[in-house]
Amino acid sequence: MPDPRPGAHDTPPASLPMGTADLAYHLAMGGRPLPAGFLFGFSGRAPTLDSVRARVAERALRIPALRYRIARSSRTFTRVDAIDVERHVHEAWLPGDDDGSGAGRLMLSRPMGGDGRPPWDVWLVHGPAGGHSLCYRTDHTFQDGVGAAHTARALLDDHPAGGPPAYRGRRPALGGLVGALGDVAASFRAGDMPAFDVPVSGRTTLCQAVVPVARLRAVGRANGATVNDVFLAALAHAVGTWHHKNTGSVHPPLPVAVPMSVRPGGEECAPGNRLVVARVLLPCDAPSPRHALSRVTARTDGLRAGRQRDALRLLLTAGPRGVGARVGTRMVNGRSVAGPVSSVDFGSALVHQGSTARRSVVYSGLGAGIRCLTTLTSQHDTACLAVIHDEALKGADELPDLWLAALLELERL
CATH class of the missing domain: 3.30.559.30 (Nonribosomal peptide synthetase, condensation domain)
Structure with a gap:
């Protein structure tokens, strides 16, 4: 299904400079990644890893935030033109994760890829009694919570629309x-x-x-x-x-x-x-x-x-x-x-x-x-x-x- 979000069908620029907040995270972390993202908890039968990868492969190249890697030496984001889904979508099992918090701890503790690919991944985490989680993860230097919310919905939702409201700037008092x-x-x-x-x-x-x-x-x-x-x-x-x-x-x-x-x-x-x-x-x-x-x-x-x-x-x-x-x-x-x-x-x-x-x-x-x-x-x-x-x-x-x-x-x- 085509992504209805603005910008999803445009060709993004070859590179973008880090913004002020991006650079602040980069400086605060000394260039190390800071995992951030969204976790969604489900009941019932989990999807297969192949089906999640198929959804991601269908949509990722249409979502601007997934098309860039961090070039830390030049303090820019650089576009990529191909995404290897198998390196971005993973699976894990936590049979003792009764309340879903274990999936969050896993996302906080797993190392993030530092091999030059775009700084995001998706995890299918199997919990007890058929429960499961889908986790979208990125580097906070690259994306904030509201951006992660929109990106996760565009990437994973059956009907990607809605999300946090847009900011409308005004003159400060x-x-x-x-x-x-x-x-x-x-x-x-x-x-x-x-x-x-x-x-x-x-x-x-x-x-x-x-x-x-x-x-x-x-x-x-x-x-x-x-x-x-x-x-x-x-x-x-x-x-x-x-x-x-x-x-x-x-x-x-x-x-x-x-x-x-x-x-x-x-x-x-x-x-x-x-x-x-x-x-x-x-x-x-x-x-x-x-x-x-x-x-x-x-x-x-x-x-x-x-x-x-x-x-x-x-x-x-x-x-x-x-x-x-x-x-x-x-x-x-x-x-x-x-x-x-x-x-x-x-x-x-x-x-x-x-x-x-x-x-x-x-x-x-x-x-x-x-x-x-x-x-x-x-x-x-x-x-x-x-x-x-x-x-x-x-x-x-x-x-x-x-x-x-x-x-x-x-x-x-």
């Missing part, structure tokens, strides 16, 4: 420009985050929780908040509870980086990152989830009113990309923030060969001293919270249950 400059200035100071002040082990693991999206929306409607606000408030209370349980102390407001997409319409499957990050202090010191939600909502309302997303985009791209990239590396590293906290709405459920995914998860590895990454991925009527953390964070696997408890408390108010 004065308050947004002031806020953006304040975020940059704050990145030069070490963040106060005692729960995450542990040496990095370099070993990454993942834990998760699944909830109906309707629960998050209902809490949001009752409090004049968005689903993302509810996610952040429950996470703030979860971290505060976790830290207090371990130390008996109140955790100070936690600096995190909140990615915001600036991917415009027509570039859904274009290579490269199209994102900026805002600095947010999660109110881990709030006495209740309700108080945390009130403080989070005030902060995000201010971001929207000042159009800080537009201000950050202007600030990071107005000058030389090297300058913007180095500013970006300061804003997202383990000295200034605990880690990224990201929310992606995938849209309607992925359907592959007639089977509908039960859940989806956006994930990324850790780098630049980051100890923890938390994502909330919505698909149709289901949301999945994933906490990807360094193994040095002992007990961090409690955070999904603490997040669910905070959500339940918000529902009772």
Whole structure:
């Protein structure tokens, strides 16, 4: 079936320069790949590896983001004119993976190809009792979460349409420009985050929780908040509870980086990152989830009113990309923030060969001293919270249950 997405039938340029965000990831990782992508969990009989490879072979050359490799020495993306599907599509068995998190850990731990081919692969992972996962994986230097969502749908979905909404740029307000400059200035100071002040082990693991999206929306409607606000408030209370349980102390407001997409319409499957990050202090010191939600909502309302997303985009791209990239590396590293906290709405459920995914998860590895990454991925009527953390964070696997408890408390108010 032809891919309906814009740009899917155009001949892409022979090479493209890294953008500011791409270069920031390249610098932060020292040229090493940082795995990122989407995982889709299914029930029932799995497709065959040959059938998945046939789908990928049919579509890959029509999707711009799959046509480039990273030329790190020249800091460019270089087009390829042939794709060896057998080197990009793989199979694995995890018979003990009862909740699907093992597939995520596998994607985080498997080495990525460094042989000059385009930096993506697809995995068919067989779980217990007929369950299986399809995983699309790329290098974060090459693609952000929203781009990965569109690319995964274009590559794997029976009817590839929809996905996260396009960014529509506007002129930033004065308050947004002031806020953006304040975020940059704050990145030069070490963040106060005692729960995450542990040496990095370099070993990454993942834990998760699944909830109906309707629960998050209902809490949001009752409090004049968005689903993302509810996610952040429950996470703030979860971290505060976790830290207090371990130390008996109140955790100070936690600096995190909140990615915001600036991917415009027509570039859904274009290579490269199209994102900026805002600095947010999660109110881990709030006495209740309700108080945390009130403080989070005030902060995000201010971001929207000042159009800080537009201000950050202007600030990071107005000058030389090297300058913007180095500013970006300061804003997202383990000295200034605990880690990224990201929310992606995938849209309607992925359907592959007639089977509908039960859940989806956006994930990324850790780098630049980051100890923890938390994502909330919505698909149709289901949301999945994933906490990807360094193994040095002992007990961090409690955070999904603490997040669910905070959500339940918000529902009772």
